[in-house]
Amino acid sequence: MNATTTGTGTGTQIEIRGLHKAFGDLEVLRGIDITVARGEVVCVIGPSGSGKSTLLRCVNLLEEPTSGTVSVAGTEVTDPDVDIDRVRRRIGMVFQSFNLFPHLTVLENLTLAQRRVLRRGKAEAGRVARANLERVGLADKASAYPAQLSGGQQQRVAIARALSMDPELMLFDEPTSALDPELVGDVLAVMRSLAQEGMTMLVVTHEMSFAREVADRVVFMDGGVIVEEGPAARVVGDPQHERTRTFLARVL
Ligand code: ADP
Numbered sequence: 001m002n003a004t005t006t007g008t009g010t011g012t013q014i015e016i017r018g019l020h021k022a023f024g025d026l027e028v029l030r031g032i033d034i035t036v037a038r039g040e041v042v043c044v045i046g047p048s049g050s051g052k053s054t055l056l057r058c059v060n061l062l063e064e065p066t067s068g069t070v071s072v073a074g075t076e077v078t079d080p081d082v083d084i085d086r087v088r089r090r091i092g093m094v095f096q097s098f099n100l101f102p103h104l105t106v107l108e109n110l111t112l113a114q115r116r117v118l119r120r121g122k123a124e125a126g127r128v129a130r131a132n133l134e135r136v137g138l139a140d141k142a143s144a145y146p147a148q149l150s151g152g153q154q155q156r157v158a159i160a161r162a163l164s165m166d167p168e169l170m171l172f173d174e175p176t177s178a179l180d181p182e183l184v185g186d187v188l189a190v191m192r193s194l195a196q197e198g199m200t201m202l203v204v205t206h207e208m209s210f211a212r213e214v215a216d217r218v219v220f221m222d223g224g225v226i227v228e229e230g231p232a233a234r235v236v237g238d239p240q241h242e243r244t245r246t247f248l249a250r251v252l
């Protein structure tokens with residue numbers, strides 16, 4: 001969409017260099033480097049408190065890094081002069097909690113930001129919303145209210161809402177952690193098909209089978225650093241570090 005600010009054919013969608021983040025005396029990220037190519041799916045795994053959410057939040061500047069740089073599609077988001085709203089518009093984010101507006105229908109949840117932020121007309125926003133509801137298998141729920149849906153359906157609505165903004169990349173922060181086990185599969189299936197369509201995705205998850213099957217690369221974080229990273233088969237299937245082994249033994 002914003003041809004002037006996209007990368008110059010390098011194929012790099014997210015570039016994180018020397019990222020540090022402290023909250024007061026607490027150093028949460030202690031020098032993170034990650035490159036995500038266009039169309040790549042990278043899963044971030046690691047124990048609670050290791051800095052995974054903070055890392056994702058630094059990508060769209062929901063948290064301001066203490067030092068280091070983050071670039072998204074060739075735009076350095078950590079540049080003080082950047083128009084951060086414009087950058088954020090290109091990044092879809094899905095959280096553990098679905099954050100739908102309870103007083104709005106599913107369709108209204110999907111059209112609100114399209115109309116306010118992208119200035120789309122009612123008909124166009126509705127068309128995009130319905131297409132994305134179809135994509136997540138919820139075409140018949142357009143007039144439902146969030147409370148009438150299961151957690152898994154609400155999360156799929158949240159994904160459809162993010163997709164309705166035509167993001168260039170998607171950030172997922174433990175999107176299935178709040179769901180009853182029987183509802184996890186449908187959400188992962190939607191994410192899997194998104195990956196197959198070529199969406200660039202940075203996904204924090206404890207779903208090791210998803211990481212193994214869908215991720216191009218897995219990053220294991222502990223204590224604010226990357227302990228190891230590589231193809232899922234290697235990091236999850238044959239971890240080299242004791243800390244990774246200990247973590248995997250607990251979640252697998
Ligand atoms: P993870 O997602 O891996 O569980 P987080 O990024 O949420 O880890 O948190 C890493 C550490 O940073 C934790 O110790 C957490 O308490 C702390 N933290 C996160 N956000 C804040 C904040 N806004 N203020 C102070 N401490 C925070």
Ligand code: MG
Binds near residue numbers: 054173174
């Ligand atoms: Mg977290």
